[in-house]
Amino acid sequence: MSDPVFLCNILGKLHEQNLYRSLRPLEGAQQAHVVFEGQKVINFCSNNYLGLANDPRLLQAAHRALDEEGLGSGASRLICGNMASHQELENRLATFKQVEKALVFNSGYMANVGIISALCDREDIVLSDKLNHASIVDGILLSRAECRRYPHKDMKALEEMLSISQNYRKRLIVTDSVFSMDGDTAPLKEIVALAQKYGAMVMVDEAHGLGVLGEHGRGLAEELHVEEAIDIHMGTLSKAAGSFGAYVCGSKALIDVLINKARSFIYTTAIPPAIAAASIEAINIVEREPERRAQLKENAKYLRQGLKNLGFDTMGSTTPIIPVLLRNASIATELAKKLLARGIFVQGIRPPTVPEGTARLRVTVMATHTKEDIAQAIENFRIAKGEVCLL
């Protein structure tokens, strides 16, 4: 960009509104205890819920694949980048999720953008929860479908929208299963019932549900016993699974359409096969080690209750994502700073990531935090709260 004044103005505005962001270095592996900006801290802002990002079994699987398949995949899946580990991962995902077929995307963002824009166009309408992830919003925009955003979890509003949208070719209801900034869950049973009543398709984003919810870790749809009623199961391998990439699971026809039409699948180099191999191991662990999920649930309950006891508003959280609502962006930044100085690493979340007036700290817990780690976090929240003027 040849106009530095233009760029300075953009940055100046962000600083003025206390919305400026910058990249800060974390050393070593992603785990409960990390070194952040040279300081030893307890990590309460990672989505590595089950502590798998540095699990030796995932690393070993990746090493094995590196030896056998090399590093880069060299091309997109449809050219010559469709390697053994990609195929194996998709077969494993399909068995795990109990669907006909699965397809791997390079990230959750790319999956959402690709799925929605491949399935919908100007003749269709997408009904989307107001707090859905940005990648869903962008997918809808890219599709050029008509979009209606219903107030968060408001089933009356959704039904109203369904009842007046009979003239569209296809109606797609799309929702996060676990809302990424609020930690509450979607009313999937009600959504599925409405979809059946009005003949709409349902797409669920289990980015924060996979590995965390459901007896076998398949997500909220498993927990609520509605898996079969959902047309499009999307999720990421980058959070509880500790790896990278994303998947969509569903019918053979759905996957065929996506292979042929999803531009974020077609026009990009396939993920490195070693990542796919590590993801297979992650899915094995998610399925076979439910004790990790149980520990995560217990840790989340302990931390959430501790924060509530201090008078913090944790919104509707029922999951390992625990927001601490502060409303004011400066206060969120200040409290995060005070906590960091005391060795507790949490991030402030400000608009536009969350709606205006709802700035918060997004605290996330892992199965690998000890009780002492969590007790330390609660005690430091107590002290830091006294140090910051909470308007």
Ligand SMILES: Cc1ncc(COP(=O)(O)O)c(C=O)c1O
């Ligand atoms: C609900 C939701 N969907 C999709 C994504 C995107 O996933 P990825 O990080 O794999 O791109 C995220 C988080 O990043 C998310 O929270």
